[in-house]
Amino acid sequence: MNRSHPKKDFSVEEITELLVQFVQTQNLTEFYKWAKELHPYDLSLIYKKFPEQETKRFLLLFKPDVLADMAEALTLHEQVHLFEQLGPERTLEVMQQMDKSDLIRFMHDLPLQRREELLSNMNLDHSAIIRSVLNYPPETAGRIMTDRYRTLLSHETAKEALRESQAILHIPATSYLYVTDDEGKLVGVVSYQSLAQADDNTKVEELMTRRVIHATVDMDQEEAAQLLQRYEFMALPVVDENRRLCGVIQMDDVIDIIMDEASEDIAKMGGGSKDIDFDTKPLVAVRRRLPWLILLLFIGLISGSIVDFFEDTLNQVVALAFFMPMIAGMTGNTGTQSLAVVVRGLIGRKLDKATVLALIGREIKVGTMIGLVCGLLITVIAYFWQGDWLLGAIIGVSLFFTLVIGTLTGTCIPLLLSRFKVDPAVASGPLITTLNDILSLFIYFGIATRFLDALM
Template identity: 45%
Template sequence: MITKKIDEEETLLVIEKLKSEQYEEMNEIFEKKRPFDMAAIFQSLPERHRAALLHHLEESTLASMMQKLNQTHQLELLSKVGPEKANKILALLDTSVLNTLLRKYPKADLEVFLAEMEENDASYIKKMIEYPVDSAGSLMTNRYISISAFLSVAEAIEKIKTLALYSESINHLYIVDDLGKLIGLVSYRDLILADRSEILNNIMLKQVIGVTVSTKRAEILRLLKHYDFSALPVTNDDGVLVGMITFDDMVEIIIHETSDDYTKLSATSKEIDFDTKPFTAAIRRLPWLIILLFIGLVSGSIISNFEATLEKVVALAFFMPLIAGMTGNTGTQSLAVVVRGLAEKDIDSKTVFKLLLREFWVSLMIGVTCGFLISIIAFIWQGNVYLGVVVGGSLLLTLILGTMAGTVIPLILYKFKLDPAVASGPLITTVNDIFSLITYFTIASWFLNKLIQ
């Protein structure tokens, strides 16, 4: 078992090797490590030792370690090893990792790197960088095995042996025609079980589920929920096989999509992590918070308009935070349900109607229960039945409004091709604050004469 104490001991050992210039022994330490453990040692090293470590580690070791570093540390690593060594490291990286990194790579350095690559590889990388970040084209790798349908099983197995080290996965063999179009696939298991003289065309699966280079990450995630894939073929718009998304890439898709939705729901930036500097983190958080700040001023203006009502019935102020908070909570719950549902399935008008009707009944049951309880509490506290009616009735109506807002807003955004997760928790909460205050004080004004008696 790897513990924090062991990590610290290994970091100290690496520092000792650096100081004594025992670089071969240091490389041996890293060669025995997994990429994640290499990255952990690198990140725990003091700044003054990192440059020396990078200078003396083998390119293959650095390439393995880079897969588990965040983008900030990846760029730091490349900037410290010099252009020549950086290009050797980049050439060893998987294309999907390379694609993500090169989007942030300095333009001048990128042109030098691509100029030194083979023409086909350089052309492929350029195309990948042009694909949108959340598309299948940016997530795929070109390390796959494709073969003609008219080869025998024995010939296919020999080809797998030849190209196994090149391909990211040998679980599936993709079958293409003379134009490179995907027409079927054969699993490695089926190859082993089939007669060696059998032709692939007779045993291949012809109804292949794949995606195009423009397929969005959310749609890929939807496919993964319906089918058990270990790899997913990617074609261009003409059906020509251009890459595949591996199991590792699929796990990354799930992590990124979950992280993306969570950060939108909390109105933060997905580019903020533990290593982000304070100033950068503040700049990335400010836009949403400033928008919410100005929307929140509306709440203040509502309260000021009902200042006379509050002065006459001070007890009303006690229930303001409760009503606003409950409305925001139920709105956020509905938002989470809708966003998750939209990610899992396609919706039509019938589905929307059923969802709205269900959420209305849910909000009504919650509203009646919570409204009744708070009305009893308000009556016992002040001995005024009308205060109980005002508080209980307001909570009932605002819970219905808050739930419906949390349901309708993401559906509207989805209809207009916008990400429904941008209807973030803070936004729903702020909007529902306005609804709840208007409802609360309006009802209180109707019963004002009964409340001051």
């Protein structure tokens, strides 16, 4: 391997191997030549792959600002481990270099006593900002906003505004600066390009746009993310009840929110918990998942009681048992599909009566067409398998009705939950499947019992 120059096409594993050698041989010149080329995310991967006995020496070679960028690419559990290795003093140095939104996310998950210890030892201004943000409820715009933004005063001239903005190292021509009055209230937004092209003595208030799309500090973070996404902004200002500018939500924070919310919805749709990940301990995972499963267990007993109720029918036509798993499974599957479609469609949309009725109408049509196709198909299969057209027709008709009802169940339950301000993702897949099992078996055996004499 040629070690003379950091090659961009080297894998993380190869670079890790080289850096380990440089640390062990104390070849700091080569170490820094390679390390300066690394993105913080790559550095975080290398940190996780580094031999445990060499990790502390590895971390000592970096300045706090580099470690701060690296820490932001780690998970909570990995951050805790990193700070344990750095020790109290160096941890504080690194934390004070971290982006405040990432640091606040870390602080939120810490035990209260440990959080207070860290905050009390931080720079006073730094800790005051973090404390004020932590006062906002979790999962609100106030919790995820950052103080990395620049403001202009409305009475400033374009020349004065440009001079102030020079403090920002790089401002793309498409960037926007927020305009406030003397009380700090958000009154407008102006593009850097407009300032650069304006006459020196033109007032900022003459150039700014007064209608500013913004979030409030108590707005749900998902709603704020949808605002930013909908208007295709790179940042979204956040104001308090008096319209004072408090912070800005940036696109990278929105990406984190979207991923977190998606993970949460997927977990709920699976009857699980958003707090379970690869690092969760077995007993904790069991405690979070078991309540759902116990609830579904008792609901599922109803399915058993339905089979027991129609025991005579099943004893007289044993072939009905062959198709029970298929009827129940297909109904649960179509319900879960409808649930996924509705939950995804509800993101970023406010429902009105016309939208709800149109969606239900469409799903009835979808369920009917799916039911017809699958019903006819299983009728033919049942006939060739069992040699009985009537049995095939009963199974086909049963499947038709259960698929229509399963589709409606998967559509209506999340819509009802949304109507009552409950997260529709809690209408989880297992719940929909269990309810559809009950309905499908009742319909299946009900139709079979009605035509029992003809089947005998």
